[in-house]
Amino acid sequence: MVVNGNSKICSVGIYMPDEVVTSISLMEEINSESRFGIPHNWIDTRVGIVERRFASSETRPSELAINASIQALEAANIKPEYIDLIIFCGIDRDYIEPSTAHVVQHKLGSRAICLDVSNACQGIISGMTLADSMIASGAVETALVCSGETASHGIKQFIKRIKEEPDSYLRDRLGMLTAGDGGSALILRRKDKPNTGIQTMLFDS
Numbered sequence: 001m002v003v004n005g006n007s008k009i010c011s012v013g014i015y016m017p018d019e020v021v022t023s024i025s026l027m028e029e030i031n032s033e034s035r036f037g038i039p040h041n042w043i044d045t046r047v048g049i050v051e052r053r054f055a056s057s058e059t060r061p062s063e064l065a066i067n068a069s070i071q072a073l074e075a076a077n078i079k080p081e082y083i084d085l086i087i088f089c090g091i092d093r094d095y096i097e098p099s100t101a102h103v104v105q106h107k108l109g110s111r112a113i114c115l116d117v118s119n120a121c122q123g124i125i126s127g128m129t130l131a132d133s134m135i136a137s138g139a140v141e142t143a144l145v146c147s148g149e150t151a152s153h154g155i156k157q158f159i160k161r162i163k164e165e166p167d168s169y170l171r172d173r174l175g176m177l178t179a180g181d182g183g184s185a186l187i188l189r190r191k192d193k194p195n196t197g198i199q200t201m202l203f204d205s
Contacts, residue, residue: 005198006136007143008191010078013071015064015183017055023047026155026177030162043178052180054152061092062103064148064183069104072144072185080110083187084140087131088116089123090147104146113140123147124184131188132198143188151179 023043032038044050055064065088073080086108088101093116095103101114119126124147131143158176191198 005132006190007132007188007198009198010142010187010189011072011075012187013068013073013075013183013185015067015071016053017059017064017181019054019056020051021054021152021180022051023049023177026159030159038174043174047178049178052178053182054155055150055181057153057156059150059181060094060103061090061148061150061183062088062094062100062107064150064181065090065100065104065146065185066107066148066183068148068183068185069108069144069146072146072187073108076187078142078187080108083108083110083112083142083144085131085134085143086110086112086114087127087143087145088114088147089119089127089145090116090149091118091120091123092148092150092153093118100148104144110144112144124186128186128188128198135188135190141190144185145188146183146185148183149179150181152181155179 024040027040027043033040086101086105088099088104093100099114099116101116105112105114117123117127117130124145127145131145134140135143155176
């Protein structure tokens with residue numbers, strides 16, 4: 001499916017926590033070489049992920065998204081009150097209800113329409129597509145699409161379970177150790193010139 005774009009990306013923002021955790025350190029923690037016969041540098045060499053960032057155990061997904069959103073707003077020179085729509089697209093969320101987008105809205109001091117979109121790794125693209133459609137309809141002029149992930153919370157539980165479960169548990173779930181924490185955000189506005197901005201968005205079923 002091909003969706004024609006009606007908007008442009010005005011700015012982006014990213015936020016990464018301070019703590020750096022290497023792939024080798026995670027593999028060493030679970031004794032991957034002695035227990036599973038998997039080299040400590042397996043993630044580095046096979047997947048290409050050398051390190052990731054971890055937030056504190058108290059950090060909520062919205063906090064990461066808010067920090068990234070502030071960067072995006074400053075880069076676009078847009079005040080929060082001029083954002084019409086906020087879509088939060090993370091796998092992790094602060095609560096089941098209310099939406100994490102409402103937390104972002106409140107902390108930024110915005111009065112925008114708020115909703116969450118959950119679609120795994122494609123969350124940001126799904127959020128962009130929805131925001132683009134609402135801009136095309138004339139319902140909104142400016143949209144903030146953001147995300148915040150705290151995978152480290154799950155990784156720590158995962159490592160604990162690896163230490164307790166039979167060796168086969170790791171082999172089916174090794175990809176879990178590739179994740180990390182961070183926030184991202186982008187601001188969309190209606191494009192003012194043809195052949196600029198987002199041209200098409202392709203979805204392959």
